[in-house]
Amino acid sequence: MGEVIVITSGKGGVGKTTTTANLGTGLASLGKKVVLVDTDIGLRNLDVVMGLENRIVYDLIDVVEGRCRLKQALIKDKRLENLYLLPANQTRDKTAVSRQQMIDLTSQLREEFEFVLIDCPAGIEMGFKNAIAGAEKALVVTTPEVAAVRDADRIIGLLEAAEMEPPRLIINRLRPEMVRKGDMMDIEDMLEILAIDLIGVVPEDQYIVISTNRGEPAILDKHSRAGQAYRNISRRLLGEEIPFINWEAGSFMSRIKKLMGLG
Amino acid sequence: MLEFLLRFFGRDTASSKKVAKERLRLVLVHDRAGVSPHLLESLKNDLIKVISEYLDIDTDGLEVSLTHENDAVALVANIPVLRVKRTFKSIQEPAFKV
Numbered sequence: 001m002g003e004v005i006v007i008t009s010g011k012g013g014v015g016k017t018t019t020t021a022n023l024g025t026g027l028a029s030l031g032k033k034v035v036l037v038d039t040d041i042g043l044r045n046l047d048v049v050m051g052l053e054n055r056i057v058y059d060l061i062d063v064v065e066g067r068c069r070l071k072q073a074l075i076k077d078k079r080l081e082n083l084y085l086l087p088a089n090q091t092r093d094k095t096a097v098s099r100q101q102m103i104d105l106t107s108q109l110r111e112e113f114e115f116v117l118i119d120c121p122a123g124i125e126m127g128f129k130n131a132i133a134g135a136e137k138a139l140v141v142t143t144p145e146v147a148a149v150r151d152a153d154r155i156i157g158l159l160e161a162a163e164m165e166p167p168r169l170i171i172n173r174l175r176p177e178m179v180r181k182g183d184m185m186d187i188e189d190m191l192e193i194l195a196i197d198l199i200g201v202v203p204e205d206q207y208i209v210i211s212t213n214r215g216e217p218a219i220l221d222k223h224s225r226a227g228q229a230y231r232n233i234s235r236r237l238l239g240e241e242i243p244f245i246n247w248e249a250g251s252f253m254s255r256i257k258k259l260m261g262l263g
Numbered sequence: 264m265l266e267f268l269l270r271f272f273g274r275d276t277a278s279s280k281k282v283a284k285e286r287l288r289l290v291l292v293h294d295r296a297g298v299s300p301h302l303l304e305s306l307k308n309d310l311i312k313v314i315s316e317y318l319d320i321d322t323d324g325l326e327v328s329l330t331h332e333n334d335a336v337a338l339v340a341n342i343p344v345l346r347v348k349r350t351f352k353s354i355q356e357p358a359f360k361v
Binding site: 145146149150153154157179181182183184185186189193 | 278279280281283284286287288290291294295
């Protein structure tokens, strides 16, 4: 029986889909059998981030409405043998699927896969409620901004009310140089406010844009800082104790400058 | 230019991180109280329980709310007192000193 993990944030544009694509790819490259489920009905994106947009025949709605078998709708990843995508429908809306249908779908998927990662739509309405319906674990993605942290707080409250396991936090797009200048909230600030466990910090990385342009998750690139962070989070999902990279400490030169009172 | 100089000499005018954190803290006080309307009700009931040990209060006239003034959040409780309990002092101190 596999684990069902929902990746959520409340606010849009903080990196849920990128996180789902990278962690799925990370877990699959560690040998796990993984399926990614895009529940953003009407605004499907995960297929494009994974570079699989040309292979879609059937989607999630076709499966729940019985127009195809689950296996027919699963798209095999280009790069990894044991990674699959169940894409969202692009012509319907969030009301096209019910909570019970999502619970049934995820329980079918968890028999086949070790990890079922659910990419949740932004917002707290129907789409969110459906996305969390069949999941027992949640990862909350936020960025170091007031609006994103506020929405994350709201989402954490709703996840607690739904009696799920305590969610874990991913801080995305941290800019270490801005944190050092005191112009961006640091990790400790956000953990203090949200009072949940941290599972990883992903630094801002131009490579994410490049890899998304190409449809190849950044985690596959050895040189990407964000990729390194996602590799660590993938291992932590498997229960490994991986020390956190201190993105805030800065380079050797910036620490010297700080010592001299110039930083 | 002045801002640049202040920054250059490390005398940063209030860092924007601190501003962000403070704004967030305030906004969450209201969000969280709003998310659980039971919070204030439950707090009110507990207040009645504790205060009733010391004072007789008018529980119907009791009002509890969060207010937002001068960048600070305060808990305001308006509690009409009917009478002070006479028995309290005798519990604290022995009635007779030997």
